[in-house]
Amino acid sequence: MDRQLLIFAAICYLAAVIRTIVSFRARIFRRSRFVFLTIALGFLLQTAFLFLRGHALGSCPITNLFEVLVFLAWSIALIYVLIGTTYRLSLMGAFTAPLVFLLQVAALLAPIDIPRASPIAPNPWLEFHASISIVAYGAFALACVAGAMYLVQERQLKTHQLHSIFYHLPPLPNLFSAMTRLLWFGFILYSAGLISGFFVNEPLPWTKIVLAIAIWILYGAILQGRYLRWMAPRRIATLCVIAFAVALSLLWSIEFVGHRA
């Protein structure tokens, strides 16, 4: 039952992706209520899944890589639904949908939904640490999406090749401002997650700690570069995309190392 909910959610995200591709091909690319609604519906289905799974586990449903990926996709959808309208960045859905869809499909297809052999003793600090860190990843993912949109828009302006999407993407300053806000939001949550990790009171592999701190330093450096105006906005946007790719790989490694440890 719970996996079916996820399959339906994936279908919703796929519909948003298809709509985006069709718009691109038809050269009619604009903000779409359909994309927003399909992502919102996918998000609700994921919420139902997480609720059922959490109820069955008796804890926050992030006990294996499958659940972590679903939770991450859910966080991205949550932040998108929250900011999609307020920042007038509903077009972000067109860029968010493929990312969420891929995460969701990866979670569903990979044989990673393995229940833990031994039930985990309830540990509120651990649950807080893990869940808030994943929501932070969601914010970083959307900063990456905003960064990608910025790079697309900037490239068109530089090369003088204006495609249909050019007229529908927000101006560069708006994208940059969304990107920095998401970076700050993610960084604050990630810092809270990192600090709470020290209260977990469970032995943690040192690799996990080192990688988590490395991600914190990476994003901290990007924000510092932004704050001190060392880097042009285009570089910050590029770093947002690279940093998320690195962070996602590290998240995978953390899980992998965590399981092996």
Added chain:
Amino acid sequence: MNFFCFGLNHRTAPIAARERFVGHTRSKALLRDLGCREVLLLTTCNRVEIYAAADASIASEEIAQSLRIDGGTSTKNDLEAFYRKENAECARHLFRVAAGLDSMVVGETEILGQAKRAYAEAHASGNAGPLLHRLCQRAFRAAKQVRSKTQITRGPVSVGSVAVDLAEKIFGDLRGRKVLVLGAGETSEKTLRALASRGVSDLRVSNRTPARAEELASELEGIAVPFATWLEQCREIDILISSTAAETHLLTPRLLVPILRDRTDRPLFIIDIAVPRDVAPEVNDFDGVYLYDIDSLREIASESRELRRQQLAAAEAIIEEHVADFQKHLGLSQSGTRSTKECPARVSGELRTSEL
């Protein structure tokens, strides 16, 4: 009661003829005297059109005379410039006009606002009745649909509007942005005016001939700056429009490097209209610098025009759907004439119901 459209536009008459028949304060009253039950006068810089409903046919000469502002007598030549469209043809024409398909720049959206204002004026003065109400509301719906379902309005079609669109993508809000015009030419002046219309208020003009700079600056409520200081000005400005007659590049990467050091977060938009170019193309390689020469601006404008042309068929199809629907609702026969069975009172009643 039948309805018709009578008028002339940029295609059928030159401006000298259009300005003679632009209509006046008494035009509508005169048309009412001629037997029009409902009258709407649409006047723009490109067209003068009367939309009216009348029980009996009214001679074109008399309608033309009611629009004439100089009181003179219209010749056969004058009258040949006018077109007259009845019933379904009239509806089709208004729908096309409102959607911008009949405009000089196809897809322009200003005409819809002008048509709405013309209708509001006719409504307020009691000259628009149920028939014109229906006709206009349908025209506005059709125009809106054409705008949302096709890309007929997309993209800038002149050098000035391309510059404005690009500037808005680079800076977001243009209010408070600083512009420097280097050398004063017609295109740079038009571009500057287009930017000023979107809120750019700090306008600086620099020219080798100070008098010309002063002249343009006073016309645009800007300030003239000495030509010797233009490079220093680049530290402060956001947009540079260059159109001097210099034979070599005025702005090179070497000159720009020290200026860019102080402006990490502030993009610089350079519009180089000069031929030969004033700005070295390599300048575009710097982060945050967006250089466009006249060819790139023209190419973007021409791509937009081509795209709009491609969208015409889709837009016309939407208009035809609305015309057919309008004919059906109003009881117009296929030939476009109004059925004699249709009673104006019934139309009026239907309208009230639909408004409720």
